[in-house]
Amino acid sequence: MMENNTNTNFKLDSKIPSGPIEKKWDQHKFNMKLVNPANKRKYNIIIVGTGLAGASAAASLGELGYNIQVFCLQDSPRRAHSIAAQGGINAAKSYPNDGDSVWRLFYDTVKGGDYRAREANVYRLAQVSNNIIDQCTAQGVPFARDYSGYLANRSFGGAQVSRTFYARGQTGQQLLLGAYQALMRQRNTNKVKLYTRREMLDVVIIDGKARGITGQVEKYVADAVIIASGGYGNSYFLSTNAVCSNGSAIWRAHKRGAFFANPCFTQIHPTCIPMSGEHQSKLTLMSESLRNDGRVWVPAKAGDKRLPHDIPENERDYYLERIYPSFGNLVPRDVASRNAKLQCDAGKGVGNTNLAVYLDFAHAINRDGEDKIRARYGNLFEMITAEDPYKNPMRIYTAVHYTMGGLWVDYNLMSTIPGLFVLGEANFSDHGANRLGASALMQGLADGYFVIPYTIGDYLARMTPFEKVETNHSAFTASEKELTEEARKMMSVGSRGKRTTTDIHRELGKIMWNNVGMSRSEESLKKALTEIPRLREEFWKDVLIPGKSEDLNVELEHALRLRDFLDISELIAKDALERKESCGGHFRQESQTKDNEALRDDENFCNAAVWEHKGEGKAPIRHVEELKFENVHLSQRSYK
Numbered sequence: 001m002m003e004n005n006t007n008t009n010f011k012l013d014s015k016i017p018s019g020p021i022e023k024k025w026d027q028h029k030f031n032m033k034l035v036n037p038a039n040k041r042k043y044n045i046i047i048v049g050t051g052l053a054g055a056s057a058a059a060s061l062g063e064l065g066y067n068i069q070v071f072c073l074q075d076s077p078r079r080a081h082s083i084a085a086q087g088g089i090n091a092a093k094s095y096p097n098d099g100d101s102v103w104r105l106f107y108d109t110v111k112g113g114d115y116r117a118r119e120a121n122v123y124r125l126a127q128v129s130n131n132i133i134d135q136c137t138a139q140g141v142p143f144a145r146d147y148s149g150y151l152a153n154r155s156f157g158g159a160q161v162s163r164t165f166y167a168r169g170q171t172g173q174q175l176l177l178g179a180y181q182a183l184m185r186q187r188n189t190n191k192v193k194l195y196t197r198r199e200m201l202d203v204v205i206i207d208g209k210a211r212g213i214t215g216q217v218e219k220y221v222a223d224a225v226i227i228a229s230g231g232y233g234n235s236y237f238l239s240t241n242a243v244c245s246n247g248s249a250i251w252r253a254h255k256r257g258a259f260f261a262n263p264c265f266t267q268i269h270p271t272c273i274p275m276s277g278e279h280q281s282k283l284t285l286m287s288e289s290l291r292n293d294g295r296v297w298v299p300a301k302a303g304d305k306r307l308p309h310d311i312p313e314n315e316r317d318y319y320l321e322r323i324y325p326s327f328g329n330l331v332p333r334d335v336a337s338r339n340a341k342l343q344c345d346a347g348k349g350v351g352n353t354n355l356a357v358y359l360d361f362a363h364a365i366n367r368d369g370e371d372k373i374r375a376r377y378g379n380l381f382e383m384i385t386a387e388d389p390y391k392n393p394m395r396i397y398t399a400v401h402y403t404m405g406g407l408w409v410d411y412n413l414m415s416t417i418p419g420l421f422v423l424g425e426a427n428f429s430d431h432g433a434n435r436l437g438a439s440a441l442m443q444g445l446a447d448g449y450f451v452i453p454y455t456i457g458d459y460l461a462r463m464t465p466f467e468k469v470e471t472n473h474s475a476f477t478a479s480e481k482e483l484t485e486e487a488r489k490m491m492s493v494g495s496r497g498k499r500t501t502t503d504i505h506r507e508l509g510k511i512m513w514n515n516v517g518m519s520r521s522e523e524s525l526k527k528a529l530t531e532i533p534r535l536r537e538e539f540w541k542d543v544l545i546p547g548k549s550e551d552l553n554v555e556l557e558h559a560l561r562l563r564d565f566l567d568i569s570e571l572i573a574k575d576a577l578e579r580k581e582s583c584g585g586h587f588r589q590e591s592q593t594k595d596n597e598a599l600r601d602d603e604n605f606c607n608a609a610v611w612e613h614k615g616e617g618k619a620p621i622r623h624v625e626e627l628k629f630e631n632v633h634l635s636q637r638s639y640k
Contacts, residue, residue: 012259012610012625015410016120021631025124028411029454033461040065043460046213046222048200048249050077052172052441053424054228055179056448062186064453069220070183071198071213073229073244077180081230081242082444085172086287086380088156088164089136089441091129096153100161102126109439110632112158112332113404113432114584114598115606116265119631120411121429128450129442133165135449139178142167154292156437158332158639164438169287169380175441179448199557200229200249202479203256203420210420211469214479219471223463224419224456227253228448231403231425233266235569236517237509239400240272240285246561247568250407250426258415259623260611261428262405263568264576267435267585268518269401270336273383274356281502283399286359287380288437291329293364293373294394296320296336298357302347308358308393319343327639334434334585334598335639337398341518342596344397351395358393365390398518402440404431404585405575408610408625412455413447419463421456423447428608433584487549490559494545501558504539508562508569511535516573521589525577532573536566571611571620578622581605593636602634 017028035043043066047058050072058070074080094100105126110117133151137143143165144152153162167174186192203225204212212221232247233239254260271291273284299306300317319339321328329336340357343349350356365373370390374381381389406428413421413429424444431439515528539562547553582591582598583605591599600606607624614620 010623012408012416012623013410014118014625015412016118017411021120021123024120025127032454032458035457035461037065041067043067043224044069044222045224045226045456046220047071047226047228048213049080049228049230049424049426050180050183051080051082051228051230051424052176052179052444053426053448054226055080055176055183056445057226057228057423057452058192059179059182059186060449060453061456062183062189062191064457065191068186068192069195069222070192071195071200073197073199075196077183077194077196078176080176081245082176082441083173084240084242084285085175085441086169086285087289088154088166088171088438089132089175089445090156090163090436090438091133091165091442092126092163093130093133093151094161094163095150096162098161100163102129104161105129105163107632108159109430109436110432110629111637112436113434114600114637115432115602115629115632115634116262116583116608116627117432118429118608118627119629123631124451125430125439125443125446128446131450132442132445136175136178136445139182141174141178144168154289155330156288157291157327157330157336158436159330160327164289166289169289169377172441175445179445200227201252201483201560203253203258203417204475204479205256205417206469206473206475207467209418209463212471212476214476214483219476219480221469221471221473221476223460223466224421226421226423226452226456227407227426228423228444229426231406232263232565232568233400233403235508235565235572236266236400236512237505238275238280238283238513240269240283241401243281246564248561248564250422251564251568253407253415253417253420253422255613256417257613258417258420258422259408260405260571260613261408261608261625262433262575263572263611264516264579264586265404265433265584266400266572267333267402267404268337268398270333270340270398271359271396272399272401274351274353274395274397276353278506284383285399285401286383286394286396288333290359290377290380290394291336293368293376294329294359294361295363296329296340296357296359296396298343298348298350304348308350308360317343317348324639331639332434332436333401334587337518338587338596340398356395356397359396360393361389362393400513400517402435404428404433404435408608412458413452414455414459419459421452423452433586487556487560490543490556490563491545491549493540494543494556494559497542497544499538499542500544501555501562504535504543505558505562505565508532508535508565512569512572516569516576519587519589520576522577525573528573529570529577532566532570539563539566574620575609575611579605579609598637600636606634
């Protein structure tokens with residue numbers, strides 16, 4: 001068993017302002033120091049990532065007058081993975097007049113995260129949500145509208161109100177294009193320098209502060225660094241994330257001293273196209289919005305292999321509607337995913353693999369007509385190619401989708417490294433143990449448009465004057481030397497290895513899914529903590545990397561990311577083993593109610609687990625940030 005390295009004496013300063021929760025952010029903004037407009041042009045800020053969080057931060061900070069260097073992995077910011085988000089973005093505008101409010105959005109998000117999020121951060125997220133919609137509408141984002149011309153809303157899981165704004169099934173794409181246009185405007189004014197096809201390999205720390213980043217060839221200096229590089233879900237190999245999405249930026253920052261919080265909080269999405277075979281490199285998301293009108297069911301009898309049209313209504317089990325009558329098909333993602341697994345485990349799964357359930361639109365089509373369903377979901381239905389979803393039920397199953405864990409940040413979104421800020425999915429702060437649908441886009445844009453412009457200014461104002469640093473500083477030279485040596489070592493193995501990076505990554509994914517997936521146990525987690533080090537050892541002995549390190553070498557890129565995924569996966573399993581409770585996306589078989597619901601242990605685990613890296617081959621130290629719930633009282637989460 002893993003040795004207990006929990007440090008209960010170390011106290012993390014979350015810098016949560018005092019006062020009523022409704023006034024914390026406004027009062028904090030007033031109390032923060034400001035940078036004179038004429039002085040902003042003196043500061044340089046690096047941003048890693050151009051998804052919603054990174055692009056919105058770059059556009060906002062450029063507009064304020066800072067000098068921005070922004071780096072993206074792809075050939076264009078428009079290819080950031082935020083573009084893949086489909087269903088919508090939450091805000092508390094209450095246009096349908098159905099009882100929504102900032103407070104209800106706050107409450108639903110805290111409850112949806114199974115009481116493992118920081119209250120003050122979540123309230124701020126709800127508070128600025130309405131501003132996001134106004135901002136994006138002003139940018140020209142084509143949100144859906146109702147007959148009268150007002151912005152339309154639909155429902156998402158974990159809420160009993162309609163608060164989700166959407167652009168058919170392309171909401172992420174349209175929001176990203178809005179942020180991208182604002183970013184490119186700043187590029188054209190020379191306030192933003194855009195570097196494409198770049199990958200951050202290290203954070204450079206000088207005098208205890210983040211002062212730049214390095215790759216294998218290039219070095220960049222700044223007065224502060226922002227990481228907005230997304231999550232680490234591809235540790236599982238098969239996920240809904242883009243294949244190039246990786247956790248290397250946050251992991252490299254972690255190795256330099258940024259603490260990592262709640263790595264075991266990984267989200268399994270219930271509405272994905274099922275896996276069809278070993279040939280796949282990713283899984284395809286189907287928007288949660290489909291559960292507004294689609295009904296989830298399985299045959300009532302185990303082993304029933306009849307076609308869906310041959311199974312009469314009285315021999316179907318609409319299990320979410322049966323078990324959760326208040327929320328029905330719109331229960332949160334972790335609840336829907338876990339119940340789909342339970343049905344398949346009971347022998348009621350459908351399709352060739354028996355690892356799928358039906359999502360049926362027949363009732364909605366009969367009720368509203370096919371034309372209305374096409375208008376709402378047409379582009380999503382087009383993703384189903386093997387069968388006509390207007391005539392046959394879709395087959396869906398679960399897939400790794402989002403990571404609620406990430407680098408620990410305080411209320412100002414700064415990590416434990418001064419000057420290193422972390423936005424969006426790359427940080428841990430807002431979603432607790434489970435992310436409600438349509439809140440990732442909300443968090444990314446809130447962090448970029450409405451939080452970081454204030455908090456980074458406060459940091460820069462308090463750190464003035466900055467020591468002038470150039471890329472020939474010894475810290476940059478040391479970083480570059482380490483990276484060069486690392487690539488050389490990897491190529492010396494890869495030149496004679498026999499296993500491709502994809503082969504090893506796929507094996508890692510199976511270890512993670514089978515042992516650290518939707519259902520975890522002490523036995524399975526200990527098995528993972530045996531298998532991952534074995535696979536890491538095999539990686540360093542037998543990975544195949546054709547080509548040369550001096551050339552553009554995609555396989556070397558994959559190997560570097562895979563090396564980090566192996567380390568991240570081990571920390572996920574360690575964190576899951578230490579958290580002896582079930583909450584949200586972290587479900588321990590030993591900790592469940594008689595109805596198979598997640599059973600928290602608030603006495604021992606009402607906290608964020610925050611891990612400190614102690615060096616290669618050394619056990620990490622587990623710290624805790626105790627979570628206080630003064631506005632939403634702790635209770636057993638129920639959606640029945």
